Amino acid sequence: MQVSTVMTDVHSDIRGETYYRALELEKAGEKILKLNTGNPATFGFTMPESVKTVLTDRAEQALGYCDVRGMAAAREAIRDYHRAHGIRDAQTDDVFIGNGVSEIASMLTTVSLNEGDEVLVPMPCYSLWVNQIVMVKAKPVFYRCDEQADWCPDIADMRRKVTAKTRAVLLINPNNPTGAVYGETLLQEVISLAREHGLTIWSDEIYDRLMMDGTPYTSIASLCDDVPIVTMNGLSKSHCLCGLRCGWLVLSGPRAETAPLNRALTTLASVRLCSNALMQLVIPTALEDAAYTETMIQGRLSEQRAATCRALDRIEAASYVPNKAAFYLFPRVEFTRYGFESDKQFAAALLEEEHILVVPGSGFYWDQPDHFRLVMLPKAAELERAIDRIGAFLQTR
Ligand SMILES: Cc1ncc(COP(=O)(O)O)c(C=O)c1O
Known part of the structure; x- marks a missing residue:
């Protein structure tokens, strides 16, 4: 079957090669911490009660x-x-x-x-x-x-x-x-x-x-x-x-x-x-x-960001600009100085060795091999442990 030539340059590294490798590892029974997508429901965030009521009471209208x-x-x-x-x-x-x-x-x-x-x-x-x-x-x-x-x-x-x-x-x-x-x-x-x-x-x-x-x-x-x-x-x-x-x-x-x-x-x-x-x-x-969102910001999102920053501060190789909104950070690590060929290779190795899935900066078209994106959605303790493991992983190189 023909595939349109426009697809040649279409790709998403958020759900790209490393993501599919993570799915394979999961199928083989490994537990993978997936920090590749900003998908709150997969980290235990539940829907607003107000929304649940509309969905249950009024579905017929849709x-x-x-x-x-x-x-x-x-x-x-x-x-x-x-x-x-x-x-x-x-x-x-x-x-x-x-x-x-x-x-x-x-x-x-x-x-x-x-x-x-x-x-x-x-x-x-x-x-x-x-x-x-x-x-x-x-x-x-x-x-x-x-x-x-x-x-x-x-x-x-x-x-x-x-x-x-x-x-x-x-x-x-x-x-x-x-x-x-x-x-x-x-x-x-x-x-x-x-x-x-x-x-x-x-x-x-x-x-x-x-x-x-x-x-x-x-x-x-x-x-x-x-x-x-x-x-x-x-x-x-x-x-x-x-x-x-x-x-x-x-x-x-x-x-x-x-x-x-x-x-x-x-x-x-x-x-x-x-x-x-x-x-x-x-x-x-x-x-x-708006109260639903405010509670999330004051509660889990603030705690998770604090945990992320605490753990990142312990990694000598990493620097970052704290986020002013949303739940992402884009830390900088000069991967080539730590024995990686590229940011992609870092992400692939992190998945294989630590079972943590992140998206390399190049997945966001960043033109240097020196960033990756962290999704700060897991609960604070799990996030802090995961980032400590990333720090230890960088040190082993
Ligand atoms: C900047 C930005 N725009 C759009 C989207 C997609 O949002 P939606 O779920 O509404 O398609 C995302 C999802 O992560 C996003 O980060």
Whole structure:
């Protein structure tokens, strides 16, 4: 059977070769600590009671196909959420619901890009975005995020990368894999760049409710109304509902510019009929249940981060920038100085010898063999023991 040539450059190291090796080891009876995905339910995080009640009491209401863009009540709740976060003019018709931000990213790239178009994407970058851009034969062009500047985008580098083919600039804010959060000054600089070059801003904000230490969050779309912006969000992380597949986008900016995209999204949405209706039922309730997320942040997420940092501080070879949001760290270790050929080889050896699965920095398109991503979701004691084992493993080389 023929396989499309677009698949040649599509890959996810989060669920790549090392992941499949981990599954093999599990099948052979080994216990593997899987720190490769941000999937809270697999680490004992349970669903909000408020959501459970909706699912058990109202499932009957989700049996039919619904509006291709999403159920009205869900889209209204999303509209209100984003109005409260600064998109003052958000309307229900600006909202599209999809099966996770993953499907939303696929829809957005499909309707926005032509072959050869370029999108500025962060380095490091969560692989969903690079893959979706590649799949429509467009080109991801990386701008550097600077570890010395708390992993914020290097605006000068972003500027250098703009060409006549650039159509959009992607922000992942708060960021995966670094846990960085961007301040207002930086966001204003991105807006200026987009304004100058006629670019659309794509802002993946799926972690905006997972702010640590009371750090304030600014949604870029709250800062301007003259640049077209696509803001994306979802319930996978803040409400630990990855499996329900619940994400959305909101269009903002000049309506003359967003209207054609709105029409194209509606057409594309209608081709796939509608997204999973069961998860749409829970959106209004979940967005009201901020207490669930706050309890998780104040409780397990803070404890787990403290344990991670304590253990990392004991590893001489490692340095890191503490995350301001989400549950990831992107520590630096010069693997080649510790006898590894590359970050990939480190991850493969760590799996074989310690049965710990992590994603090497190159899985996020980082261009040096000197980082890996830690997912801080296991309980504090287990996480601390695992990181101590990583430290001991590095020392044996
Ligand atoms: C930055 C970012 N965007 C999108 C997603 C995918 O989210 P969803 O479960 O809504 O498809 C993830 C998942 O890890 C993510 O980290």
